[in-house]
Amino acid sequence: MAIEKPYLDIPGTIVFDADQARLGYHLNQFAMSLMNADNRKRFKADEDAYLDEWGMTHEQKQAVVDRDFNRLLALGGNIYFLAKIGATDGLSYVQIVSSMTENDADQHAAMMIAGGRSVDGNRYLHEWEDRP
Amino acid sequence: MSARIAAALFMSHVPAIGVASDLGKTEEPYWKPLFDGMQPARDWIAANPPDVVILVYNDHGNAFSLQMIPTFALGMAPFYEPADEGWGPRPVPTVEGHPALSAHIAQSVIPAGFDLTLVNEMTVDHGLTVPLTMMFDKPDAWPCKVVPLAVNVVQHPTPSGRRCVELGKALRAAVETFDDDIIVQIWGTGGMSHQLQGARAGLINAEFDNRFMDDMINNPEVLAEVPPVEYLREAGSEGIELVMWLIARGSMADLAGGGSPGEVHRLYHVPASNTAVGQLVLENGTVTA
Numbered sequence A: 001m002a003i004e005k006p007y008l009d010i011p012g013t014i015v016f017d018a019d020q021a022r023l024g025y026h027l028n029q030f031a032m033s034l035m036n037a038d039n040r041k042r043f044k045a046d047e048d049a050y051l052d053e054w055g056m057t058h059e060q061k062q063a064v065v066d067r068d069f070n071r072l073l074a075l076g077g078n079i080y081f082l083a084k085i086g087a088t089d090g091l092s093y094v095q096i097v098s099s100m101t102e103n104d105a106d107q108h109a110a111m112m113i114a115g116g117r118s119v120d121g122n123r124y125l126h127e128w129e130d131r132p
Numbered sequence B: 001m002s003a004r005i006a007a008a009l010f011m012s013h014v015p016a017i018g019v020a021s022d023l024g025k026t027e028e029p030y031w032k033p034l035f036d037g038m039q040p041a042r043d044w045i046a047a048n049p050p051d052v053v054i055l056v057y058n059d060h061g062n063a064f065s066l067q068m069i070p071t072f073a074l075g076m077a078p079f080y081e082p083a084d085e086g087w088g089p090r091p092v093p094t095v096e097g098h099p100a101l102s103a104h105i106a107q108s109v110i111p112a113g114f115d116l117t118l119v120n121e122m123t124v125d126h127g128l129t130v131p132l133t134m135m136f137d138k139p140d141a142w143p144c145k146v147v148p149l150a151v152n153v154v155q156h157p158t159p160s161g162r163r164c165v166e167l168g169k170a171l172r173a174a175v176e177t178f179d180d181d182i183i184v185q186i187w188g189t190g191g192m193s194h195q196l197q198g199a200r201a202g203l204i205n206a207e208f209d210n211r212f213m214d215d216m217i218n219n220p221e222v223l224a225e226v227p228p229v230e231y232l233r234e235a236g237s238e239g240i241e242l243v244m245w246l247i248a249r250g251s252m253a254d255l256a257g258g259g260s261p262g263e264v265h266r267l268y269h270v271p272a273s274n275t276a277v278g279q280l281v282l283e284n285g286t287v288t289a
């Protein structure tokens, strides 16, 4: 019998569970490797060559090259590891986080100062049905 | 005489708070209200210093990769260096451990049914060092020893709220059988509401957070039954860190037939970067009916 996952109907959210971790293991280990300055240098010098050293899928490598964080989450990435890719690019957490939303970094920071994104209308997938 | 738990503290561990302190930005308009708000907690701890803090926190992919994912990892070491999280290590003092208390906790808590992973060498990331900054500002050396207890809240399933409360009870029993006349505090860190990923990133739920603090003080056994999905849905995907507060709360006297906690400090502030900040100081067993 399948494990019940009641968190699958939260909109705009991919919960990093053991199944996601299985998909994303090499992706996250690649991202973790960027904590090392030499590895950052090698990655920046030739992204494709560095990515080929890791047992990642073509889709995962392409999403890294595209810096498509939402796609990377779907492909098994975890935000704490993915943030190390952003850090390698010199991005702040607010820049990384806002890139996954409808807002740019300034708009996102302003939203946070105004109290953040409300939970109302953002609890269940069906509440997002009308969104483009 | 034996050791005793004098207080339990609860607080967020937002990395940006550490950065603000490290870069001397605490007087800037963005940060001043938060740092002013934490001052009563700093005053309190200056008057009520612990010998040792059992510091419950999580690692954020810094000391631990996904190679191994311990659900509960107890630090056993004499020293823990601040981790390099990708921007260089925080310029804060080395954290001094208490190996004898760690060993005693392992020998008490594992036989009681909690299969801790024991860690002899590890660095500690912002999850552990930011709460120290929040309480002690910028000293040359941290004024107490620290026993780190790292909890997996990064890869689901995380431990349940009930499991966390019960572990807290076991920690209390462990501390109270340690034959050394020392004052211990237990700190539960992380949260409050925040979401760092996906199109819903930036979520804050002040109503949930404030109710959570109310229940943390008055209804911990009810809070223990809140399922993980409720944290995820209501407090954001990273809001699940709040279950770690329940370990500290579980260690308090009222859950073992003693007096109720006395509230000495409560703070709630939005935002620090992407996160809601909560801070609570509860003295242990000081209120009797």
Ligand SMILES: [Fe+2]
Pocket: B013, B058, B060, B127, B190, B191, B241
């Ligand atoms: Fe955290």
